[in-house]
Amino acid sequence: MDYSNQIRDIAAKLFAEGKIDVFVGYRMSGFDDNQVPVVITDPKETSVLVFTEKSVFNLTNYLKADHTRNKRVGLVVKGCDSRSLNLLLTESQVKRDKLYIIGVACEGVVDDKGNKMQNCMECFIPDAVVYDEMLGKLQGKKDYIVNADITELATKGLVERREYFEEIFENCIRCNACRHSCPLCYCAKCCIDQETSTLYNGTNTSSSAFHALMTWSLHLAGRCVDCRNCEKACPSHLPLHLLHKQNEKVIYENFQNHLAGVEEGDRGAFYKYSLKDPDDFIM
Amino acid sequence: MEALLVPSLAKVDRIIQETPDVRTYRLKFKDEALMEKFTWEPGQFVEFSLLGSGECTFCISSSATRKGYFDCSIKKAGVVTADIHLNIEEGDEVGIRGPYGNWFPVEEIKGRNLLFVGGGIGLAPLRSLIQYCIDHRTDYKDFTILYGARTSADLCYKEEIEEWKKNTSIKVVLTIDKAEDNWKENVGVVPKILEEVVKPEIANTKVITCGPPIMIKYTLQSLDRLGFSPEHVITTLEMKMQCGLGKCGRCNIGSTYICKDGPVFTYAQLKALPDEF
């Protein structure tokens, strides 16, 4: 999977035609074979753009930054990125006519060590769902697979699970990197950061980590697209996907196979209902 | 470190509603020995905490020459100040740490004419100095107080201003931004009144100014125009602070810590700071 040349050409063309002000893509990090995002405003810089299986970061995160707000933006999206973009469009955070989207039929990205990422192995929509231009051969939808870690955890006992998650919350250093790197966390001021939220208040205890991470994951339930930006940003390498994948699994199994960001105009599982939703857990 | 951050308890003796959103809290330490010992210079600040809500930085708005109490004037602006306005009643206890920061150069300005330029809640730190200077009246020459606010209702310390007006050795000039019925004083923004009405004498005069950032900006410009040299203009800065001890790094501008090296700066010192305002 190498679309570097095509993306360079498209970006150069877009700048030449005056269709965009900013282009968000990837470039080589310059010190190893990993890639970092790049925000280009100068047409001459388009030659640095690359796209390979090392293009991991979800670029839709940059749509909430100062550099791209109210500007015409061109950007590259993979399958999962396009789903978050879809949600941002639905939630009126970005305007479709200000974007030029280069969709990619993604064959999966790899982590630092060169192994295919877990979310790519379980990916069910590898092709971008919203795009102006498509690169690569469409692969079509695949079957939804329940996350392997969740399946494994579900077999464990209550106390065992409690111990495992306690470790996660204890190792959290409350830097909020997960939230800031999440493309769908765009609130101007997060509810758990409010000064009135005396429970959290930025302290670093397992209690405040529990509070912040649980609230965060529940506010993203039915919206999370599993791009793993949060895990990439986490300095403690916490398996944050567990919280999201658990919610995703429950939502998929109980709410008519709902998957976030797949259909245009879908606001997420919690913004609609069905009379047939499970009721047996309620007295 | 943590021991330095523990506040002492003080009792709210009196609450004075200055304007719709400014209240003055008259405080006394619960520990009387501490109240005896507690002294400060005009321009210094304290960390005022409403336990359970948070800590805020306020300047002491009364002078140490008036013993037995100290005042903090608090404007309702953020979460903690709103809580303070909502929850604190006379007799309640709050936490106080301090005093911190530097102060107005009371020795250096001796024997000079003083011009105070204040806007809105910015009169609070000036009030501390004005009270100090009134109590040491013989050390200083002419007194002029120029004070402006958006409306007449927003003028703080109304009773005290009346007292100052009665004092023949003090010239008080009041102004509001827009004309109102029954308003007999000046109308116009502070810098305009400064140039058109006050017309201060430049020689041997020190200007002490405090107010909202926008007022400070234009006042400094008009003082420049009037011909004041930057060394003779003194102002106090506003910056978010949390520890007051020069540790938490919040008030850091360049290599200056506002909480230790400030909050009182001359205009000349301000000009040397990196342009962060």
Added chain:
Amino acid sequence: MSFSTFVTDKAGLQKLYEAIISKHETYAPVEKFGKYDYKKVSSLKECDPDSPIAMTMSVKPLFFPRSSKIMKYESNSAGTSVSETEDDHLAVPRVILGVKHCDARGLQVLEAVNKWDYIDSDFQKRRANTVIFSTRCDKADTHCFCTSLDYDVENLDATDVALVNGIGGKLYIQARTEKGENFLKENLEKQSAVGSQQSAMDDIKKQYEAFAASFRLKMDYKDVNEKMSKRFNSPAFEEASRNCVSCNTCAFICPTCHCFKISDVKIKDTGVRYKSYDSCNNVYFTLEAGGHNPRPAKYRRWRQRSMHKFVFYKERFGVNLCVGCGHCAISCPVNISIFDVVNHVASTPVVL
């Protein structure tokens, strides 16, 4: 004063470590989710004192905790009472194994800000009661640049005991401070000091030379410092910070960042006041209640961060705040390195 050097091998070091762990309160890097953090250990098996630098958190939280209690308060009908919290569990005599050289230097740098004016006695006490064991790295990591800065990595005196890998499985144990010297004397009865044996010193020097040659990143510190101080208004900060997602990770894992915030946590009428980390990359860091914010834009916050690390702190306290550990670049989700930022800014023309 000269300090002694001992020679041993891997097995000898293991034995020394085990003896230390059994006798003293010991902290060492413990792996969890692929990242090492310093925790209290009771056996050598739990920890890995040779943890890779890229995978290890800094040692700072053992001296400046991520969250510490300032006080407790309680209010009832009789009035309010404020009480200081219980004893400081970090100020007891202890040993920390496997500290990286850069992290140890970070503690030395932090001493300057903790000592000026109001003295942070807790920090001093924790430092005084701690013996730091530190292994000199054999090879620099991708983002390391400690040798380019204003301190002597070779003879670093921020660590009490330094370990150096020699040729042929030899291991040199060097005391670097009086505290370290005394500690070694107590705990290393059998070995005798090699003193100033020339071959040992040569070996140690050779190791350093090989280490210093392995750096990818090198810069002329004096030049960069001087140039940075004139480039406060450089537009290069804007370019350099464009990628940043303002996630604050860099500040939380930095061995020298020391900004904190004070916040209250309450239940009904009782509560605790905490001091916890904060980051200058956060929009709300300088936001005042009145709505005025001196640093609303991302590049302004980046400017504060990089200038503070490379210029302001040096101006004020005489030491460079950045210690060149590369933790920030490793943890950054978009791999921004402060090394690249300052060098980029220093290379641009002066703007007034």
Added chain:
Amino acid sequence: MEAESKDKIVSIEKPELIAPPDWKPVIMGILCNWCSYAGSDLTGTSRTQYPPNIRIIRVPCSSRVDPWFIIKALQTTADGVLISGCHPGDCHYISGNYYARRRFLVTKELLKMVGFHGHRVQFSWVSAAEGAKFAQVVKKVTDDVVKLGPLHLYKKENFNR
């Protein structure tokens, strides 16, 4: 010693912790204004007894309940949470409880995943006419929580670093 081991209540999530002998569970009840709150009123006016461990908070609709509220309650003093609303189809706001139902399921399953017993958070539909049912529900929740023992997870005064 014998007496102690006889009615020892352990926390189910942390079996090493034993409840003090005078421990009484605290249950936070969030009730919808139009059905369940009226239902609890009816329980009171008809003088039906129910356990006094519940602390009731009234909300306009069960869909007003953010999962955040549940987390906050569990983190502070509550040992269990009961949320009650109108029966499906009876919502004063037509469809509020349908939305709420989805959120409740996900919240409950997530809490179960991270190590809370499922009975810590319970939900019920109680209409304004079902005073007796409300008493039953509260009794069942209280009994369940008593069996589970005190909740010790992530309590905010639990400072461990």
